[in-house]
Amino acid sequence: MTIEHAQGTTTLDATPETVVTFDIASLDTLDTLGIDVAGLPQDFVPERLSKYRGDDYTNVGSLFEPDFETLAALQPDLIIVANRSSAAYDDLSKIAPTIDMTVWGAGYLDQLRDRVTTLGEIFSHQNDVAEHLSELDANVEATRELAADAGTALIILTSGGRISAYGPGSRFGWLHDELGVKPVIEDVEAATHGDPVSFEFLLDTNPDYLFVIDRDSAINAGDAARATLDNDLVQQMDAVKNDRVTYLDSVNWYIVMSGLTATSEMVNEVKTALER
Secondary structure, eight states, X not given: OEEEETTEEEEOSSOOSSEEESOHHHHHHHHHTTOOOSEEXXXXXXXXXXXXXXXXXXXXXXXXXBOHHHHHHHOOSEEEEOGGGGGGHXXXXXXXXXXXXXXXXXXXXXXXXXXXXHHHHHTTOHHHHHHHHHHHHHHHHHHHHHHHHSOEEEXXXXXXXXXXXXXXXXXXXXXXXXXXXXXXXXXXXXXXXOEEEOHHHHHHHOOSEEEXXXXXXXXXXOOOHHHHTOOHHHHTSHHHHTTOEEEOOHIIIIIIOSOHHHHHHHHHHHHHHHTO
C-alpha cells in the first residue's frame, strides 16, 4: 500500500501492528476507530485520552524531540508525525515507515477528511470512517444553518495575560471559513499567533459572540482566560451582557486540533453557542 501524505509517499507492506504517533490528532482519530498504538509523547495527552499516559504505552519523547533510542527498541512498523513533529520526518523515516499527517491552512475540513480516510484505509476501517464523517458533515451543516441567521463573532486566544485575535484564513479561521460564522472584522492578520489586541479592541469591535481559547490551560499552565477577561471594558461587550461568551475546549483547539472526535466536539461547541 502506498500512502500519500504531506511530505510525499510512503509504502507499507502490511497492516501496521506496532504504531507510534507523534501526532495527537491522529491518536484521537485512531482511538475513535478502536485502533491501539504502542508509543506516543505522553506530556500533552488530553484527559479524554488519559489511558495513553499509562504504563501500557511507551513514552517516545516530546512533540518536538523524539527519543530515538526508545523508538529503536520499540521497533515500530509505522510512525506518524504532523505539524509540531513534522521536522523529525527524515530522521524518523530511518527507523520505520513514516507518514506526515499535517493539517494546516485553508480547507481544514477537507484536509481532515483526507487524513482520517487515509488512516481508515491503512487499518481497513473504511466503513467506520464513513459513518463518523457522515455524522460530522451533518453537524457542520446544522452549524452553518445556525450561523447564517446568527450575528457576528470573534475568536481570541489568551496566553500569559495577552490576547490575540483570529479572523478568516487564520489558524482558527475555519470557524468562519467553513462553519459560516460571520466575522466581526475581516482584516485580522492571518498569522500563527494572531494579532495582539487590547481590551479596547474587543469593546470597539463588539462581536455578538466571543469564542475564547485559553492557551495556558491547554499547556497545563493554569486556567487564566477568565481572569484575563475580568475587565471593566470586556464587561461592557454585548457578548458578555447576553451570555454569549464561550470558553472553548482549549486542548482540542490548541493541542489536538484535527482529530476526528476533537473536531466533532469543536463543531458541537460552536453549534451549542449559536443556539443561545
